[in-house]
Amino acid sequence: MxxxxxxxxxxAMPGMATMDMSLMQACMDACSACEQACTVCSTQMMSCxxxxxxxxxxxxxxxxxxxxxxxxxPAAMMAMLDACIAMCQVCMDACMEHAEHSEVxxxxxxxxxACMDACMxxxxxxATA
Amino acid sequence: MxxxxxxxxxxAMPGMATMDMSLMQACMDACSACEQACTVCSTQMMSCxxxxxxxxxxxxxxxxxxxxxxxxxPAAMMAMLDACIAMCQVCMDACMEHAEHSEVxxxxxxxxxACMDACMxxxxxxATA
Amino acid sequence: MxxxxxxxxxxAMPGMATMDMSLMQACMDACSACEQACTVCSTQMMSCxxxxxxxxxxxxxxxxxxxxxxxxxPAAMMAMLDACIAMCQVCMDACMEHAEHSEVxxxxxxxxxACMDACMxxxxxxATA
Amino acid sequence: MxxxxxxxxxxAMPGMATMDMSLMQACMDACSACEQACTVCSTQMMSCxxxxxxxxxxxxxxxxxxxxxxxxxPAAMMAMLDACIAMCQVCMDACMEHAEHSEVxxxxxxxxxACMDACMxxxxxxATA
Numbered sequence: 001m002x003x004x005x006x007x008x009x010x011x012a013m014p015g016m017a018t019m020d021m022s023l024m025q026a027c028m029d030a031c032s033a034c035e036q037a038c039t040v041c042s043t044q045m046m047s048c049x050x051x052x053x054x055x056x057x058x059x060x061x062x063x064x065x066x067x068x069x070x071x072x073x074p075a076a077m078m079a080m081l082d083a084c085i086a087m088c089q090v091c092m093d094a095c096m097e098h099a100e101h102s103e104v105x106x107x108x109x110x111x112x113x114a115c116m117d118a119c120m121x122x123x124x125x126x127a128t129a
Numbered sequence: 130m131x132x133x134x135x136x137x138x139x140x141a142m143p144g145m146a147t148m149d150m151s152l153m154q155a156c157m158d159a160c161s162a163c164e165q166a167c168t169v170c171s172t173q174m175m176s177c178x179x180x181x182x183x184x185x186x187x188x189x190x191x192x193x194x195x196x197x198x199x200x201x202x203p204a205a206m207m208a209m210l211d212a213c214i215a216m217c218q219v220c221m222d223a224c225m226e227h228a229e230h231s232e233v234x235x236x237x238x239x240x241x242x243a244c245m246d247a248c249m250x251x252x253x254x255x256a257t258a
Numbered sequence: 259m260x261x262x263x264x265x266x267x268x269x270a271m272p273g274m275a276t277m278d279m280s281l282m283q284a285c286m287d288a289c290s291a292c293e294q295a296c297t298v299c300s301t302q303m304m305s306c307x308x309x310x311x312x313x314x315x316x317x318x319x320x321x322x323x324x325x326x327x328x329x330x331x332p333a334a335m336m337a338m339l340d341a342c343i344a345m346c347q348v349c350m351d352a353c354m355e356h357a358e359h360s361e362v363x364x365x366x367x368x369x370x371x372a373c374m375d376a377c378m379x380x381x382x383x384x385a386t387a
Numbered sequence: 388m389x390x391x392x393x394x395x396x397x398x399a400m401p402g403m404a405t406m407d408m409s410l411m412q413a414c415m416d417a418c419s420a421c422e423q424a425c426t427v428c429s430t431q432m433m434s435c436x437x438x439x440x441x442x443x444x445x446x447x448x449x450x451x452x453x454x455x456x457x458x459x460x461p462a463a464m465m466a467m468l469d470a471c472i473a474m475c476q477v478c479m480d481a482c483m484e485h486a487e488h489s490e491v492x493x494x495x496x497x498x499x500x501a502c503m504d505a506c507m508x509x510x511x512x513x514a515t516a
Contacts, residue, residue: 004490005427012430032419039454040392043308043399050200050301053311057190058209060447064186065216067426071179071223076215080187083212086205087194094200103391133361134298141301161290168325169263172270172437179430182440189318196297232262308458315451316467319444323474329437329481334473338445341470344463345452352458 013069013077018129023122024066030111030118031063031084037111038091041104048094048105055091058084059115074126081123088112088119142198142206147258152251153195159240159247160192160213166240167220170233177223177234184220187213188244195251203255210252217241217248271327271335276387281380282324288369288376289321289342295369296349299362306352306363313349316342317373332384339381346370346377400456400464405516410509411453417498417505418450418471424498425478428491435481435492442478445471446502461513468510475499475506 006021035056042052062084065072072080092112095105135150164185171181191213194201201209221241224234264279293314300310320342323330330338350370353363393408422443429439449471452459459467479499482492 005424005494028423032423036415036419036450036454037392039451042311043455043457045303045305045307047303048200049303049307050197052200053300054190054194054197054200054205056451057193061183061186061190063423064426064443065183067423068179068183068430070430071177071181071183071219073215073219076183076212076219079208079212079215083205083208086202086208090200090202090205107392134295134365157294161294165286165290165321165325166263168322171440172326172328174432174434174436176432178432178436182429185322192294193297193314196294197301199301236263306458308455310458312448312452312455312458312463315448319441319448322444323441326437326441329435329439329441329477331473331477334441334470334477337466337470337473341463341466344460344466348458348460348463 013072013074019125023118023125027115027118027122028063028066030115031059031066034088034111034115035059035063037108041095041108044102044104046098046102046105048091048097048108051091051094052108055087055112058087062119077126078123081119081126085116085119085123088116092116142201142203145198145203145255145258148254152247152254156244156247156251157192157195159244160188160195163217163240163244164188164192166237170224170237173231173233175227175231175234177220177226177237180216180220180223181237184216184241187216191248206255207252210248210255214245214248214252217245221245271330271332274327274332274384274387277383281376281383285373285376285380286321286324288373289317289324292346292369292373293317293321295366299353299366302360302362304356304360304363306349306355306366309345309349309352310366313345313370316345320377335384336381339377339384343374343377343381346374350374400459400461403456403461403513403516406512410505410512414502414505414509415450415453417502418446418453421475421498421502422446422450424495428482428495431489431491433485433489433492435478435484435495438474438478438481439495442474442499445474449506464513465510468506468513472503472506472510475503479503
């Protein structure tokens with residue numbers, strides 16, 4: 001995401017003016033990476049696949065919502081972040097069950113972990129804003 | 130959704146065996162209707178559009194997750210329902226601001242309200258299961 | 259989709275003024291039904307699953323595009339319809355391979371067939387408009 | 388996308404064994420970048436917004452399909468690429484109309500152009516495979 005695009009998002013949501021946009025940027029990137037890893041992982045036909053599909057959709061929805069903060073409130077943003085964190089946790093747990101046997105699952109679990117962490121960081125920054 | 134398809138979803142998630150599937154069905158239908166209303170409403174270029182787009186994506190993600198309960202946990206389901214309820218609230222509020230001037234906004238707000246109610250009903254049924 | 263909402267879509271795309279909106283409505287409904295059938299079918303972990311996921315996404319994108327004709331041209335609409343028809347064909351063929359063993363696959367294949375037919379009907383109506 | 392993940396996609400579709408995976412990788416990246424640019428651009432409430440929303444959805448569907456080649460055929464892939472190219476063209480044209488007044492539109496048009504080019508490159512590689 002270019003700085004100009006990021007700038008156009010800045011101040012889009014009331015109460016977000018003091019948000020460090022680099023945290024938002026990192027979170028959107030983590031959501032995108034997680035969606036992609038989950039999409040690939042879901043094609044393996046392993047038991048994690050439904051969780052991967054759920055996680056891919058939630059991460060895409062989360063990423064897009066961060067790009068459309070004009071249509072968000074802090075309360076809805078918090079709830080979406082919680083849902084994304086919860087969904088990444090489910091997917092990570094499902095993939096870790098066969099991480100020993102599948103390199104793709106191991107990478108998917110890592111992408112879920114990174115996305116959870118990025119969402120938690122944004123959540124913390126919002127809570128203290 | 131056909132009864133056979135609903136049957137294939139039944140018991141898919143641990144702890145959901147006692148769930149009244151008709152509540153789930155009604156919720157999926159409400160999510161689908163809300164996604165469609167929000168998508169049409171977002172093309173009006175009114176101030177509600179970003180909220181409508183966010184709500185359309187969240188409702189689609191919610192509907193799909195209910196169809197893939199094998200990849201859900203009760204905790205993630207609760208968090209997703211809360212996020213969908215919160216997003217529908219934001220969109221309904223945004224559309225109600227010009228409901229007097231736009232029949233489409235009025236209908237979109239009604240679809241958001243119906244989706245919120247259906248999600249709350251599923252949430253209550255889960256909490257008492 | 260309500261008549262008021264349909265009316266707001268009418269005339270949205272240049273060259274669509276003579277389109278029979280009931281054909282568009284039937285096609286959007288068929289896309290929605292196909293997305294849902296494919297989403298359920300994809301959780302069965304059978305060989306059709308990747309095709310079902312692809313088809314679910316394409317049908318959702320097709321449905322939404324029909325609701326946002328202001329952002330379409332006849333040429334793009336034709337190309338999208340062709341892509342949706344092709345994707346439904348792939349999914350139907352994949353599901354028919356085990357239709358004898360899975361009622362869900364049989365129903366998914368039927369939903370794909372209905373969506374293909376509805377897209378072809380819209381395509382024909384556009385070509386003669 | 389990691390090399391391991393790319394490897395898991397390799398040979399997934401009959402007739403794709405000779406495909407240069409770096410072209411696929413570049414195309415998926417261009418789809419992802421285009422979806423993001425279109426999503427941001429659509430929040431500006433300018434006349435390009437419906438085209439941007441359509442393009443964002445098509446690019447996401449295209450990207451995911453490339454990650455799930457097990458559920459594709461060469462014919463469906465060609466049709467999807469044509470649809471993505473057509474949709475990017477529509478969005479680029481719509482954004483170019485006010486590229487002088489909006490830096491975001493200018494960047495969105497550039498992302499559409501890059502996505503079109505990447506899709507055409509994959510299409511050419513498939514046609515000669």
